[in-house]
Amino acid sequence: MSNSQIVKDPIREEILNGARELFERFGFKKTTMEDIARQIGKSKSALYYYYKTKEEIFEAVILNDIEASQAKVADAVKKESSALSKFRVLFTSLLEDVKYKANKFSIFKTDLYENHFLFENIVKKRDSYIEELIKDILILGISQQEVKMMNNAEMSLWAKMMNITLKGTANKIFLEDEFNLTNSQLVFIADTYFNGVRS
Amino acid sequence: MSNSQIVKDPIREEILNGARELFERFGFKKTTMEDIARQIGKSKSALYYYYKTKEEIFEAVILNDIEASQAKVADAVKKESSALSKFRVLFTSLLEDVKYKANKFSIFKTDLYENHFLFENIVKKRDSYIEELIKDILILGISQQEVKMMNNAEMSLWAKMMNITLKGTANKIFLEDEFNLTNSQLVFIADTYFNGVRS
DNA sequence: TTTCGACCAATTTGGTTTATTGGTCAAAGG
DNA sequence: CCTTTGACCAATAAACCAAATTGGTCGAAA
Known part of the structure; x- marks a missing residue:
């Protein structure tokens, strides 16, 4: 980047x-x-x-950190070959990362509430990155006949929805100390989003 | 109730x-x-x-309103017979309701940020209600051989995850004026959560 | 059983003064 | 030319305080 x-x-x-x-x-x-x-x-x-500004420094600090995480996630995803396992790894490693950061960056909970404008750009960049990643998995899945045919708008929509889910889950993990998901639960969730609940 | x-x-x-x-x-x-x-x-x-307190009045006001919405949603869900269409209706009517309330209750955006403790009980009640509703749909779906076998923990987990998704989406609709979903998009989303993206 | 006015403690408000902070700039060092 | 600095400024935050509000209580009246 x-x-x-x-x-x-x-x-x-x-x-x-x-x-x-x-x-x-x-x-x-x-x-x-x-x-x-x-x-x-x-x-x-x-x-x-x-x-130029204090905000710019803050943004750079956070962005650096996020980019490191994203590189790790992207690497892990790249190692998998099937769309399902890519999606699974995306899901688990992303949330694993959040769990780790919930401890390390607990101070930002306050900033998150009081100065959420600070994170606007960061969130926007992160969103589009994740959504692209998900969309790429879909495209690959389709080309491998692993995923059903979808048009571009549908892929974008699904990617956006999955990102909302991911963020909602991350938020819960980050802000509520009680909420904890084991790795096998994460795998179940990812698989079920991918495969559906249909028999 | x-x-x-x-x-x-x-x-x-x-x-x-x-x-x-x-x-x-x-x-x-x-x-x-x-x-x-x-x-x-x-x-x-x-x-x-x-x-007893001002908070109690506020809670009662909101809870009344929510219960009315929930009754409508539950009615609409009851009318459908397949698990898929139940889930679809749950999804669309719940988010349709949020879209409506985003206009009517825009004043609460401030309270939501500044006094989120006010909504703690409300949110908790709403969560468990929605999750029960989703779980019931799963149970029915399984009994109709429409939904694959799952144990109780898995059903609860999926219900919780779907609720997080719903809430994340509702939040985006409620707080960000730009985010708008057409009815056909909502149907696509619901169907895809239910059926998965697998070919 | 229900309503009310008087009352209280705690918080909020309004206004003022002081200290801190983000950000600029011309000048100096290297 | 690139980098650093201290002096400087406008704006915000903090500290303080008095007055007004507000959530909540209570004994008495209806």
């Missing part, structure tokens, strides 16, 4: 690493630009040479 | 009607107990003879 340009520059990388550590500990609001600058031993103004 | 006791008393009904009008216009926070009392020509203290 063209976004990997963001970390081409070692100083940008330094900024993002420093920022990430602070964001993870204190959240978006309580992390000031001076905090970030101090963290890497530079002055506040220096940050503005590399990033 | 035992909740219909809530409106057994004509004065309670009067309170709820007055309260509903104000809540719909001003939301939860900006509607005071005195406003509600004035609306029905009684004193504030009188309200406390019937309801």
